[in-house]
Amino acid sequence: MKSNRELTVSRAMAEAIAQEMRTDPSVFVMGEDIGTYGGIFGATAGLLDEFGEERVRDTPISETGFIGAAVGAAMAGMRPIAELMFVDFYGVCMDSISNLAAKNIYFSGGNCKVPMVLMTATGGGYNDAGQHSQALHATFAHLPGLKVVAPSNAYDAKGLMISAIRDDSPVIYMFHKGLQGLAWMNWPQSAAAIVPEDAYAIPFGEAKVLREGRDVTIVAISMMVHRAMEAAEALAADGIDAEVIDLRTLVPLDRKTVVESVRKTGRLVVVDEDYSSYGLTAEVIASVVETDISLLKAAPRRVAYPDIPIPYSRPMEDFALPNADKIGAAVRQTLGKAA
Structure with missing residues (x-):
């Protein structure tokens, strides 16, 4: 077992998702360009080859549709991971996020769980303009019923992703595009980290x-x-x-x-x-x-x-x-x- 390998944030995220998909058949991924392309920020690279189209689902360009579907799937017993390509696109699907995912546990008196992960890219510095460059951390943290995580390095990215997938509440997983370690972006080398091969979970709420x-x-x-x-x-x-x-x-x-x-x-x-x-x-x-x-x-x-x-x-x-x-x-x- 390797103990000193270094991963980028994107690879750590993809590894965490794959490990949870192997152990829990209820976990699946959906979103735009997350299949063959592997996600434009690399968070789902390699998953389609291993798990196939049933569990790695490329969706139409309809955030309202597939994020609403993720809420329904979660309430029906699945553990969906939905990728909102840029956090700035939240406007077209905010009802599904704020009035369904965040509130349905409460609306049901705790009888329905909503174990879904909404992962989304944040951050500027890449000349992408105001529709693709915001952080919006506080927007989601302000909504009761959502858990919100934002890793800064690969070690935390894996551990927080595993915790997010296993959580019975909806989790917004906000990854900064400039930390993903992609060849076509400048990124701080300190974002890469030594990441254990075994699955591990980092508890939420521990700075x-x-x-x-x-x-x-x-x-x-x-x-x-x-x-x-x-x-x-x-x-x-x-x-x-x-x-x-x-x-x-x-x-x-x-x-x-x-x-x-x-x-x-x-x-x-x-x-x-x-x-x-x-x-x-x-x-x-x-x-x-x-x-x-x-x-x-x-x-x-x-x-x-x-x-x-x-x-x-x-x-x-x-x-x-x-x-x-x-x-x-x-x-x-x-x-x-x-x-």
Whole structure:
């Protein structure tokens, strides 16, 4: 058994799905271009060859149709995995997500389970414009009844996918296209990871401290975890010791780990590629302030996407995206240093 092999996020996701399909015949996959093509972001590569068209179903371009079908299949005893190609397409199928998947367990008084996974690509940086580049983490985290996960690396991608498939509640699995490890995209090498061959599950609601520090807590998710680590390394050269936390899941949210870190550092910067207003950044800050405002030695800061439609122009998009420099500037503000 190999213990030191390194996988990309896309390969880790595909492996997790395959392993669960082998052990549970109720698991199947459906979505646009997920069969022969293997998913445009590689999350279902190789599955059609092994499991055939009955369990790996290419669908028509009708998100309302196949996501509604996934809800019905889940309530009928199957464990569907439906891929929404880009999270931005949620508008055409939001009724199936918010009024069916998220609520039917409650509407049935707990008599019906909805064990489905909706996996979807998020994130910008690739000149894909406002219809294909959003993060929208908070949009789904705001809807009661959904669990929301967003891995930053291959190890977590596999473990969180397995947990999502096994869960009896609907799970939104949000993977950043820029972390998939595809040859035609630039991606941080730190997203690849040593991944065990055996199946393993990572519990939801358990954040991970990636870097310990004493001066400031930086909380991030998905691609912004890598930007936060880049910022922490640059800050260290200036004698600033940053602690970096990868939330891994938004719902459930590990507030305890964040609060305990801020109890140590006294300062907080939260980073997300989603929009700034009404988002995850504000929720994390509120969690700390509502627990004990005296933990903070300085006003907390958030680094997120400005409240504008994402530009098609690459220079304009790059200007708007959160990055390590912006995170570093926010940290220096909490420390009373020039940004």
